[in-house]
Amino acid sequence: MTHEATSTVVTEVACPLCGHACDDLSVDTAGAALAVVAHGCDRAVSGFARLSAESSAATPRIAGRAASLDEACAEAARLLAASAQPVFGGMALDVSGARGAMELVDQAGGVIDHMNNEFGWRASRVVQDGGGIITTLAEVKNRADLILLVGTDAVSVQPRFFERCVWVKETMFDLQPASRRIVYLGGALDTTPGRSPDGRAPDVFDFDCSRMPEALSVLNALVAQQPVDGDAPLGIALARWQELADALLGAKYSVVVWEGSTFDMSQLDLNVGAIGSLVRRLNVITRCNSLPLAGNDGDLSMAAVHIWQTGYPMRTSYASGAPKFDPLHNGIERLLATGEADALVWLSSLNDLQAPPVTGMPTIVIAPPSLKLASEPQVYIPVATPGMHHTGHFVRTDKVVTLPLQALRKSALPAAGEVAVAIATRMKEVQS
Amino acid sequence: MSVIKLTGGRVIDPANGVDDQVRDLYIRDGRLIAAPDAHDRISAEYNISGRIVMSGAIDMHSHIGGGKVNIAREMLPEDHGGDPVERTDLTRSSCGHAAPGTLAAGYRYAEMGYTAAFEPALLPVNARQAHMEMGDTPMLDTGGYAMLGSDDFLLRMLAAKEDQQAINDYVAWTLHATQTVGIKVVNPGAISAFKFNQRKLDLDEQNAFYGITPREIVKVLSRAVHDLGVAKPLHVHASNLGVPGNVDTTLGTMDAAEGLPVHLTHIQFHSYGTEGERKFSSAAARIAEAINQKKNVSADVGQILFGQTVTASGDNMVQYRNAGHGSPKKSVIMDIECDAGCGVVPFKYKDQNFVNALQWAIGLEIFLMVDDPWRIFLTTDHPNGAPFTTYPHLIKLLMDRSFRSAMLDTINPDARAMSNLAGLDREYSLYEIAIMTRAGPAKLIGLADRGHLAPGAAADIVVYKEDADRERMFEKPELVFKDGELVVRDGRIVKVVRGGTHAVKPEFDIGIEKKIKPYFERFHSMRMNNFKISDDELCECGGGSRLMAHACRKRG
Numbered sequence: 001m002t003h004e005a006t007s008t009v010v011t012e013v014a015c016p017l018c019g020h021a022c023d024d025l026s027v028d029t030a031g032a033a034l035a036v037v038a039h040g041c042d043r044a045v046s047g048f049a050r051l052s053a054e055s056s057a058a059t060p061r062i063a064g065r066a067a068s069l070d071e072a073c074a075e076a077a078r079l080l081a082a083s084a085q086p087v088f089g090g091m092a093l094d095v096s097g098a099r100g101a102m103e104l105v106d107q108a109g110g111v112i113d114h115m116n117n118e119f120g121w122r123a124s125r126v127v128q129d130g131g132g133i134i135t136t137l138a139e140v141k142n143r144a145d146l147i148l149l150v151g152t153d154a155v156s157v158q159p160r161f162f163e164r165c166v167w168v169k170e171t172m173f174d175l176q177p178a179s180r181r182i183v184y185l186g187g188a189l190d191t192t193p194g195r196s197p198d199g200r201a202p203d204v205f206d207f208d209c210s211r212m213p214e215a216l217s218v219l220n221a222l223v224a225q226q227p228v229d230g231d232a233p234l235g236i237a238l239a240r241w242q243e244l245a246d247a248l249l250g251a252k253y254s255v256v257v258w259e260g261s262t263f264d265m266s267q268l269d270l271n272v273g274a275i276g277s278l279v280r281r282l283n284v285i286t287r288c289n290s291l292p293l294a295g296n297d298g299d300l301s302m303a304a305v306h307i308w309q310t311g312y313p314m315r316t317s318y319a320s321g322a323p324k325f326d327p328l329h330n331g332i333e334r335l336l337a338t339g340e341a342d343a344l345v346w347l348s349s350l351n352d353l354q355a356p357p358v359t360g361m362p363t364i365v366i367a368p369p370s371l372k373l374a375s376e377p378q379v380y381i382p383v384a385t386p387g388m389h390h391t392g393h394f395v396r397t398d399k400v401v402t403l404p405l406q407a408l409r410k411s412a413l414p415a416a417g418e419v420a421v422a423i424a425t426r427m428k429e430v431q432s
Numbered sequence: 433m434s435v436i437k438l439t440g441g442r443v444i445d446p447a448n449g450v451d452d453q454v455r456d457l458y459i460r461d462g463r464l465i466a467a468p469d470a471h472d473r474i475s476a477e478y479n480i481s482g483r484i485v486m487s488g489a490i491d492m493h494s495h496i497g498g499g500k501v502n503i504a505r506e507m508l509p510e511d512h513g514g515d516p517v518e519r520t521d522l523t524r525s526s527c528g529h530a531a532p533g534t535l536a537a538g539y540r541y542a543e544m545g546y547t548a549a550f551e552p553a554l555l556p557v558n559a560r561q562a563h564m565e566m567g568d569t570p571m572l573d574t575g576g577y578a579m580l581g582s583d584d585f586l587l588r589m590l591a592a593k594e595d596q597q598a599i600n601d602y603v604a605w606t607l608h609a610t611q612t613v614g615i616k617v618v619n620p621g622a623i624s625a626f627k628f629n630q631r632k633l634d635l636d637e638q639n640a641f642y643g644i645t646p647r648e649i650v651k652v653l654s655r656a657v658h659d660l661g662v663a664k665p666l667h668v669h670a671s672n673l674g675v676p677g678n679v680d681t682t683l684g685t686m687d688a689a690e691g692l693p694v695h696l697t698h699i700q701f702h703s704y705g706t707e708g709e710r711k712f713s714s715a716a717a718r719i720a721e722a723i724n725q726k727k728n729v730s731a732d733v734g735q736i737l738f739g740q741t742v743t744a745s746g747d748n749m750v751q752y753r754n755a756g757h758g759s760p761k762k763s764v765i766m767d768i769e770c771d772a773g774c775g776v777v778p779f780k781y782k783d784q785n786f787v788n789a790l791q792w793a794i795g796l797e798i799f800l801m802v803d804d805p806w807r808i809f810l811t812t813d814h815p816n817g818a819p820f821t822t823y824p825h826l827i828k829l830l831m832d833r834s835f836r837s838a839m840l841d842t843i844n845p846d847a848r849a850m851s852n853l854a855g856l857d858r859e860y861s862l863y864e865i866a867i868m869t870r871a872g873p874a875k876l877i878g879l880a881d882r883g884h885l886a887p888g889a890a891a892d893i894v895v896y897k898e899d900a901d902r903e904r905m906f907e908k909p910e911l912v913f914k915d916g917e918l919v920v921r922d923g924r925i926v927k928v929v930r931g932g933t934h935a936v937k938p939e940f941d942i943g944i945e946k947k948i949k950p951y952f953e954r955f956h957s958m959r960m961n962n963f964k965i966s967d968d969e970l971c972e973c974g975g976g977s978r979l980m981a982h983a984c985r986k987r988g
Contacts, residue, residue: 012959012961012962014962023958023959023962024959025956095564096972099568099975102524103524106519106524106525107519115674124506125508127503127506127762127764128506128507128508128509128510128762129762130762131507131762131763131764131765131776132764132765133764133765133766134765134766134767135766135768136765136766136768136769136957137769137957138557138769138770138771138955138956138957139627139767139768139769141771141955141957142584142770142955143627164957165957169954170954170957171955172584172588172770173641197656213833236558252628252629252672253627267831282434283752286629287626287627287628287629289766289767304502304561305564305568307502307505307506307533308497308501308502308533308534308564308565308568309524309526309533309534309568310514310525310527310534310535310536311505311508311509311526311527311528311531311532311536312505312509312512312533313506313509318519318772319526321518321519321525322516322517322518322519322525322527323512323516323526325509325512325513329713357470362586377934385610391972393560393564393970393972393973395561398769399499399502399503400499400555400557400558400561400562400766400768400769401769401957401958402558402560402561403958403962404560404962404969406963422885
C-alpha cells in the first residue's frame with residue numbers, strides 16, 4: 001500500500017526508531033499523535049505514536065517542582081560545575097543532539113557512554129585491532145547471493161531487513177532476488193523471514209549460540225582447507241559444514257550479517273574477530289563482506305559525532321581538559337558502581353523506554369515526556385524528538401548513509417541539543 | 433564604518449602580480465577595500481612593517497571529512513594519544529595526529545594560516561556526513577568534490593550509450609544534490625569492478641559487467657565538467673595507484689581528457705617506472721615533461737613525508753591490495769551503496785625503506801621539475817602522504833636547497849642513487865609558494881574573491897614574520913584574519929569562527945530526475961528526495977554555516 005501525500009499525510013519520511021532508518025514511511029500528522037499509515041513496522045507505528053503525543057503539559061522540574069527552562073538549565077549547570085566526575089548516559093540522540101552533548105561533556109569534564117555501548121565499544125575495538133571488510137544495504141540488496149546470519153535473525157533489531165534488502169523485486173545485476181541463499185548460524189532465531197518468496201526454507205545451523213566461537217572456528221578451518229575434528233561439530237554433520245564452506249567459496253558476493261548485542265558479551269571480540277578472519281580469507285578468491293547491524297537508539301549517530309569532533313570513540317574522559325580514551329576504565333556503569341562518578345546526566349530524545357539507573361547521585365534527566373522515571377531526579381527537562389518535532393540527522397546501520405529527519409508536528413519543547421548547549425553556556429558563565 | 437588597517441607589510445599577491453611590495457591594506461566589513469572613505473574610521477591598526485603578507489592559504493586536496501576519515505579516526509586511538517588539544521576558554525578539546533578530530537584540524541589549519549580546505553573524495557551517498565564533519569571543522573571554509581565514475585547510475589548510462597547531454601545533466605544534478613564544488617573520479621570504474629571481483633583495471637580494460645573502460649569514464653566526465661562550466665577541472669585519481677610502471681597509465685589518463693582541462697591528483701603515487709634491480713624507479717621526469725607540455729593538465733603532488741600516517745582512499749581495489757603493507761597491520765575495506773567504496777590502511781613511511789625513500793624523492797622531483805607553479809599544487813594528500821601539519825616542513829624542502837640536500841643524504845642510499853634530486857638546484861620563491869598555496873588553488877576551483885588581496889576580496893589574510901628558516905616561518909604566522917576578523921595571533925587561536933561551504937550551481941535539465949527517482953526506488957536503499965541536500969539543509973548540516981554558491985557559465 002502506498003499512501004499519496006495529502007494535506008495531512010507526509011510521504012518519504014525517515015524513521016529514527018531503529019538503525020535501518022527506513023525512509024519510505026507515510027505519516028499522518030492530523031491527529032493528537034503522529035500516525036504511521038504506510039510502510040511502518042510495529043516499532044515505528046508505536047514509537048511515532050508514543051513519542052509524538054501531545055506534550056504541552058510537560059514542564060521542566062527542579063527537585064520535583066515545576067521550573068522554567070532557564071531555571072532548570074541553571075540548576076543543571078550548578079550541579080555539573082560542582083561535580084568532579086559527571087557521566088553522561090542514555091545518549092539516544094540524533095546528530096544535532098550529539099553535537100550539543102559534546103559541547104556540554106567537554107565543558108563539564110565528563111564521560112559519554114551510550115546505552116548500547118557495552119557491546120558497541122567492543123565492536124569498535126575489533127576494528128581498532130584488525131579492521132574489517134564491510135558492505136552497505138544497497139550493495140546487499142543488489143549483489144548478495146548468499147547471506148549468512150551469525151547469531152542474529154536481523155529482524156529483531158531491524159524489522160524490515162528482509163523486506164527492504166533481501167526479498168526485493170529485482171536487482172541491478174544478474175541475480176534473481178528469490179534465488180538468494182539464506183543461512184542462519186545459531187538456534188532460537190526467528191527464521192521465518194528467511195523463507196524465500198517462492199517458499200524455499202532457509203538453512204538453519206541449529207546450535208546453542210553460546211557456542212558461536214566453535215562454529216566460526218569450524219567454518220574458518222574449512223574455508224582454509226584445514227582439518228576439523230569429529231563427524232558432527234556442534235551436533236551438525238560435518239558434510240553440512242563443508243557444503244556451507246564450499247558455498248561461501250563459490251558465491252560471487254556473500255554477506256555475513258552480525259549484531260553485537262546477540263553475542264555473549266565475553267565472546268563478542270572473539271566472534272567479530274572470527275567473522276573478520278572468515279571474510280578476509282574468502283576475499284582472497286571471491287568477494288565476501290560483513291554487515292554489522294547497529295544504529296538503534298542513535299548509537300551510531302552519537303558514536304560518529306564523538307569520533308569526528310575529538311578523534312576518539314565514546315568512553316573518553318574530558319576531566320583533565322584533554323580527551324583521554326580508556327574504554328575499560330570509562331564505562332559509566334563501572335564509574336557509577338564504584339562511586340568514581342558523582343553526577344549523572346541522562347540525555348535521550350529517541351528512546352523513551354529505557355529509564356536512567358537510580359544511583360543516589362545528583363541526576364539530570366533530559367528526555368521525552370513519555371519516559372517513565374523510577375525516581376525524581378534533581379533536574380528534569382522534557383525535550384522534543386528529532387524526526388517528529390524537529391529536523392535532524394540520523395546515521396544508519398552501515399555508518400555511510402545519514403538520513404534527514406523531518407519536523408512533522410510542532411512542539412513547545414526544546415531539542416535535546418539546544419538544552420545541552422544552554423547548560424554548557426550557563427556553566428561558562430558560572431565558571432568565568 | 434569601522435576599518436582595520438594593516439600598515440607597511442610586504443605584500444605577496446601573485447593573482448594581482450604583486451611581488452613583495454610594501455602596501456597598506458584596509459579591511460571593511462570582512463573585505464579588502466582600496467582605501468577608507470570619509471565615513472570610515474580606523475578602528476584597529478596593525479603595524480606590520482617588514483612582515484610578509486599573503487592571502488589565506490587554501491588546501492585544494494585534504495581528506496578532512498566523511499566516512500572514511502571517521503573510520504581512520506576510530507581505528508587509530510594509539511596515534512591520537514601523543515597529540516592532544518587541550519580545552520581553553522575559547523577552544524574545545526580534541527586530538528589527533530594522522531587523523532585528527534575536526535576541531536583539532538580546524539584549529540591547526542588556522543594556526544598555520546590556512547583559511548580553506550577541500551575534501552576531495554566526497555561520496556555522494558555520504559555527502560551529508562562529510563558536510564557535517566566539515567561544518568564541525570572550525571575556522572575554515574570548506575567544500576567537496578563529489579566522487580563519480582564507479583557509481584552504477586553512471587555506468588548504466590554509459591553501457592546504455594546515453595548521450596553526453598544526459599550525462600551532463602546527471603553530473604550537474606549530483607553537484608546540486610551533494611552541494612559540492614567539483615567532480616572527482618577515483619580509479620575510474622575500478623571500485624565497481626572490484627565488486628565484481630576484478631583485482632586490477634588498466635586504462636583500456638573493461639569493467640566485467642558493464643564493458644566500460646576507465647578511459648571512457650575520464651573522457652565523458654571531463655567533458656561534462658567542462659560543458660557545465662564548472663571551474664574546477666575533473667579531479668582524477670588515476671588507475672594503478674602505487675603500481676611500478678604506472679607512469680604510462682598516468683600519461684594515458686592525461687590524454688583521455690582529449691585536451692579538456694583535467695587535474696591529476698596525488699600524482700607522486702602515479703609517477704613510477706620499472707627500472708633498476710628492484711623494478712621500481714622514478715618517472716618524475718616524464719610526468720613533469722608532460723605537465724610542462726600539456727597546458728590542459730594540472731596536478732597536485734601528494735608528497736610523502738616520513739613517519740606514521742594513515743591512508744584513506746575511495747580506491748578500495750588498491751587499498752585491499754595494499755592492506756598487507758599496513759602499519760600497524762589493520763585495514764577497513766568497504767563497498768558502498770552502488771555508489772563508491774573506500775579503504776583505510778594505516779601506514780608508516782620510513783626513510784631507510786627503499787620504496788618509501790624513493791617516493792619521497794619522486795614527489796620533490798615533480799615539484800622541482802614542473803615549470804608552472806599555477807598548475808602544480810602543494811599537497812600531501814592529507815593524511816595519505818603525511819598529515820597536513822607537515823606543510824611547513826615541505827615548504828622548507830622546496831625553498832631551501834641545502835636543507836633538501838642534507839635530508840637527501842639521510843635517506844636510503846639505494847633510493848638516493850636512483851633519484852636525480854641532488855642535481856635539482858631550484859629553490860621555490862615566496863611568490864611561487866604563494867601561487868601554489870593561494871592564488872593557484874583559488875583560480876583552479878573558481879573562487880573569485882579568495883586567494884588574493886585586491887579590493888573586493890574576502891579579507892582572509894596571513895602575516896608572517898620573515899625567517900630564513902621557512903619551516904619556522906610557515907608553521908606559526910603572527911596574524912591570521914578570516915573574513916576580516918583576527919582569529920590567530922602568534923600561532924594561537926584568539927577567536928573561533930565558523931567558515932562557509934563552497935558549492936557550484938550549474939544549469940541543467942531537471943527532467944533527469946525522471947530517470948533518477950525510479951532508479952532510487954528500484955535499486956537503492958533510500959529515496960531520491962532524501963538523498964538530495966537542499967540549501968537550507970546544508971546550512972543545518974554545517975551547524976549553521978553559510979552556503980557560498982557559485983554560478984557556472986555553460987560551455988556545452
